[in-house]
Amino acid sequence: MEKEIFIHDSSIPDYDDLEWDTMSQTKREELALQQAKTAALFSKMHVPFYRDHFKQISEKEIESFKSLEEFALKLPETTKEHLTITHPSKFLPDLKISTEYINKGTGGSTGKPVSIFYSVYDWEAMAQNIARSIKFDFRDDLPKLKGLKICGLYHGDHVTNGIYRKGLHKLGISLYGRPSTKKRADHVYDFIQDVQPNGILAPPEDMLKKTTKGITMDKVLVLDAKNESAEAYRFNNDKNKEFCMVLWSSLPLSKDLYSYLKDHLKIPYIQGQYGSTECAPTGATCSHKPFSFHLGYGPNVVNVVLPSKKGLAKNGQEGYLLVTKTAGVVDDQKIVPTGTNLINFRTGDFAIVENYGKKCGCGRTTPIISDLKRREAVEIKAEFGCEID
Amino acid sequence: MELLNYIDGEFRKGIKVQTNIDVLNRKTGPKLKVHFASHWDIVSAIEGISRVQSEIAKIDEKIIHDVLHRAMKYYLVKKSDYTLLAEMTGSPVRFTEAAINETKEWVMKSEEFSKAVFGHKLEAHHNSVPSIGILPSNSEQEALYVIVQSLLAKSAMIIRPSSRGAAGYSSLEFVHAWNRAVDEIASEHIFLKKIISVINISDMNQNWGLLSIDNWNYVCFGSDATIHEIKKEIYTHAQPRKIIAYGSGLSMTAVDESNETDLNDLAYTILESVSINRGNECVSTDILYVHKSLYDKFNKILLKTRDQFKSLSVNDKRTIGLTQETNCDYILNAIAQKGKLEYIDFEEKGFGNNKRKVIHTSIVPLTEHEASMEYPGPIVSMRSYSDQEHLFKLMRTDLLQNNKRKSLVCSLYSSKEFFNSSLASISAYKIKHNRPTHLMDLFLPHQGIYLMRQLSDIIVLERG
Numbered sequence: 046m047e048k049e050i051f052i053h054d055s056s057i058p059d060y061d062d063l064e065w066d067t068m069s070q071t072k073r074e075e076l077a078l079q080q081a082k083t084a085a086l087f088s089k090m091h092v093p094f095y096r097d098h099f100k101q102i103s104e105k106e107i108e109s110f111k112s113l114e115e116f117a118l119k120l121p122e123t124t125k126e127h128l129t130i131t132h133p134s135k136f137l138p139d140l141k142i143s144t145e146y147i148n149k150g151t152g153g154s155t156g157k158p159v160s161i162f163y164s165v166y167d168w169e170a171m172a173q174n175i176a177r178s179i180k181f182d183f184r185d186d187l188p189k190l191k192g193l194k195i196c197g198l199y200h201g202d203h204v205t206n207g208i209y210r211k212g213l214h215k216l217g218i219s220l221y222g223r224p225s226t227k228k229r230a231d232h233v234y235d236f237i238q239d240v241q242p243n244g245i246l247a248p249p250e251d252m253l254k255k256t257t258k259g260i261t262m263d264k265v266l267v268l269d270a271k272n273e274s275a276e277a278y279r280f281n282n283d284k285n286k287e288f289c290m291v292l293w294s295s296l297p298l299s300k301d302l303y304s305y306l307k308d309h310l311k312i313p314y315i316q317g318q319y320g321s322t323e324c325a326p327t328g329a330t331c332s333h334k335p336f337s338f339h340l341g342y343g344p345n346v347v348n349v350v351l352p353s354k355k356g357l358a359k360n361g362q363e364g365y366l367l368v369t370k371t372a373g374v375v376d377d378q379k380i381v382p383t384g385t386n387l388i389n390f391r392t393g394d395f396a397i398v399e400n401y402g403k404k405c406g407c408g409r410t411t412p413i414i415s416d417l418k419r420r421e422a423v424e425i426k427a428e429f430g431c432e433i434d
Numbered sequence: 435m436e437l438l439n440y441i442d443g444e445f446r447k448g449i450k451v452q453t454n455i456d457v458l459n460r461k462t463g464p465k466l467k468v469h470f471a472s473h474w475d476i477v478s479a480i481e482g483i484s485r486v487q488s489e490i491a492k493i494d495e496k497i498i499h500d501v502l503h504r505a506m507k508y509y510l511v512k513k514s515d516y517t518l519l520a521e522m523t524g525s526p527v528r529f530t531e532a533a534i535n536e537t538k539e540w541v542m543k544s545e546e547f548s549k550a551v552f553g554h555k556l557e558a559h560h561n562s563v564p565s566i567g568i569l570p571s572n573s574e575q576e577a578l579y580v581i582v583q584s585l586l587a588k589s590a591m592i593i594r595p596s597s598r599g600a601a602g603y604s605s606l607e608f609v610h611a612w613n614r615a616v617d618e619i620a621s622e623h624i625f626l627k628k629i630i631s632v633i634n635i636s637d638m639n640q641n642w643g644l645l646s647i648d649n650w651n652y653v654c655f656g657s658d659a660t661i662h663e664i665k666k667e668i669y670t671h672a673q674p675r676k677i678i679a680y681g682s683g684l685s686m687t688a689v690d691e692s693n694e695t696d697l698n699d700l701a702y703t704i705l706e707s708v709s710i711n712r713g714n715e716c717v718s719t720d721i722l723y724v725h726k727s728l729y730d731k732f733n734k735i736l737l738k739t740r741d742q743f744k745s746l747s748v749n750d751k752r753t754i755g756l757t758q759e760t761n762c763d764y765i766l767n768a769i770a771q772k773g774k775l776e777y778i779d780f781e782e783k784g785f786g787n788n789k790r791k792v793i794h795t796s797i798v799p800l801t802e803h804e805a806s807m808e809y810p811g812p813i814v815s816m817r818s819y820s821d822q823e824h825l826f827k828l829m830r831t832d833l834l835q836n837n838k839r840k841s842l843v844c845s846l847y848s849s850k851e852f853f854n855s856s857l858a859s860i861s862a863y864k865i866k867h868n869r870p871t872h873l874m875d876l877f878l879p880h881q882g883i884y885l886m887r888q889l890s891d892i893i894v895l896e897r898g
Contacts, residue, residue, distance in 0.1 A: 267480075271648070273488070273650070275491070309474075
């Protein structure tokens with residue numbers, strides 16, 4: 046390894062450090078810029094795709110970026126198409142690092158499937174990110190989380206399942222993944238009745254397509270609603286106080302469904318993650334903004350670019366999302382990204398920026414992306430969300 | 435008037451609102467704004483009813499009787515309620531008031547009714563499972579009739595009124611009265627306020643998957659075709675405990691040569707049966723069989739008498755009510771196809787600034803081979819028969835042509851001997867002797883069943 050190139054600033058907090066959520070935006074952007082530049086320089090030198098993709102831009106130029114805006118606008122974007130037409134190995138660093146890889150892919154129903162490799166280090170970083178998003182909300186009462194049981198309704202191989210398993214474990218929460226043999230919603234509902242968990246982790250159905258494929262949160266909630274048995278383990282918090290948490294990701298939660306969970310079932314804690322197979326979790330909802338996402342920072346940097354490409358979107362402005370994966374293994378104060386490298390990756394999603402430079406009612410000072418529109422890759426995302434069986 | 439959804443003890447606005455105007459389509463008339471439930475409102479109703487079922491199962495029956503009796507003090511007590519319902523449905527105000535009060539009197543005797551249904555010494559009953567009641571648009575009585583029996587059977591219930599609004603109004607008025615009664619005399623059982631949910635659903639076809647639930651009961655009303663569709667949909671998605679269907683009646687009246695009642699009086703009584711509440715009741719007479727020796731004479735009397743059974747404004751004391759315009763069009767079209775329009779007494783009539791079609795009580799003679807049908811209006815088909823066997827044959831043919839196994843009510847005006855000798859050969863849920871089809875006794879089974887018993891699990895006892 047060429048250790049001298051990648052000097053990691055030890056001032057960067059761990060990915061599960063709540064400081065990410067409370068520091069000033071100026072400081073956060075300084076750190077994020079530092080991380081992004083490190084990742085870009087690493088990729089340019091060690092990742093075949095970026096060696097070619099960034100050949101018009103010098104290392105010196107990358108090092109000279111003074112802001113995330115410069116980083117987002119001056120460095121070429123990586124698109125879904127790049128991922129589709131390039132062999133997956135070209136996004137992996139050519140360093141000889143011994144690590145375990147986890148391979149995840151998009152469904153491929155809209156084209157050639159995309160194969161993404163996560164190293165165990167990436168996986169750990171994302172798990173820390175998930176853990177932090179929940180830890181922040183329970184920061185004054187962390188012991189409350191210890192010993193909780195969550196039933197995961199994603200199949201064992203789904204990216205969400207794996208990351209949450211690790212992330213929740215960090216908080217003392219056990220994830221009971223559904224057995225792979227249970228492929229019908231009613232069987233999974235029986236599994237929930239057996240476990241009697243404190244919550245579920247499940248994908249909502251596609252609001253627009255009302256997709257009925259796979260085992261969704263909607264289906265399990267309907268089965269719960271229809272169970273009139275006096276012995277039923279009910280999700281309604283009035284009936285079972287211990288059922289207190291609903292976690293979701295993959296697709297947006299509709300306002301009606303949120304209201305059902307919050308106002309009708311009276312579930313105290315509902316949290317969703319925004320992410321993708323390519324970049325994993327990048328934002329989390331809070332109780333004040335249940336349909337918007339606080340950007341997570343840490344293992345990735347999200348920039349929202351104005352469609353005119355004349356700058357980054359600020360409060361109230363809409364833009365498209367560029368994600369840079371910054372996680373890697375920290376070894377001897379050096380950060381070495383080891384999985385599929387993505388720099389300025391255009392997810393295809395659009396969002397409005399809010400809370401920039403402000404403090405949310407939940408206590409986070411991170412910007413929020415709201416009114417998320419999965420415009421360019423809506424089909425892919427919809428399929429992704431439903432690719433759960 | 436806003437018709438909200440009532441779900442799990444709370445009134446909720448809908449995602450979509452439909453404004454229904456009165457039967458005369460008056461811009462200045464009463465309006466009912468129906469709030470339609472969203473997908474998750476429907477799930478909420480199902481969840482709430484599922485959850486509360488185990489609680490109602492444990493409650494002392496006496497509490498339900500007491501709360502019901504108290505609720506009747508507050509249920510549809512204002513004259514304006516009757517007028518509103520009549521104006522929305524087209525039922526005569528006097529009929530509406532009488533029907534509601536008759537049903538309320540029946541509720542006040544709920545213990546007596548329970549005893550009649552469940553009183554057998556070799557039986558016990560316990561609670562069943564939740565139910566879904568799908569109410570018709572043309573009546574205001576059914577809401578109370580169904581809800582009360584569901585409560586007495588300890589079956590928590592989701593009511594889905596017709597989107598026309600009157601049944602929804604009646605159901606929500608019951609909720610208000612019931613809740614007030616719970617507050618007054620059963621406040622320690624506050625869950626009782628959650629055992630009924632009322633949800634307005636705009637498109638049932640999109641929601642059958644959600645509303646079809648294994649092991650639940652269903653109570654529905656409608657034409658045979660409607661009921662067939664409802665059953666098909668429910669069974670496509672679930673295995674319900676029971677579907678209790680109240681179909682249209684195809685009620686029949688026969689006047690035999692052995693009849694001893696004065697024909698003028700009889701004509702009046704039968705036309706009352708034909709035209710009761712616009713002739714749109716399941717107990718209204720649809721087919722009249724007259725012995726050939728009386729046919730011509732009786733027909734003349736009927737035609738003379740029918741002028742007393744006119745479709746006038748709902749507030750008019752002489753009215754038979756106003757058939758809804760869509761039903762008028764349906765009837766006139768069906769009759770025209772049979773080439774019998776000359777027998778229908780109808781006209782374009784002005785109500786205020788509006789004009790609309792109205793159908794007055796009409797008698798349509800049929801030959802032996804002409805098919806009969808049940809019209810949603812004050813129309814009776816009349817046949818002549820030669821002897822008792824011929825009568826039975828005509829009745830069987832009419833049932834067959836209408837895809838019915840049994841007539842709801844069959845009234846025979848005849849000698850006692852004729853009546854007794856007919857019993858084995860007439861297919862009807864109820865056979866009456868020298869009494870009109872339309873007089874209903876709520877204490878007796880309707881369409882051959884006690885709803886409350888159907889909703890309950892009956893246990894046979896064998897005591898040592």
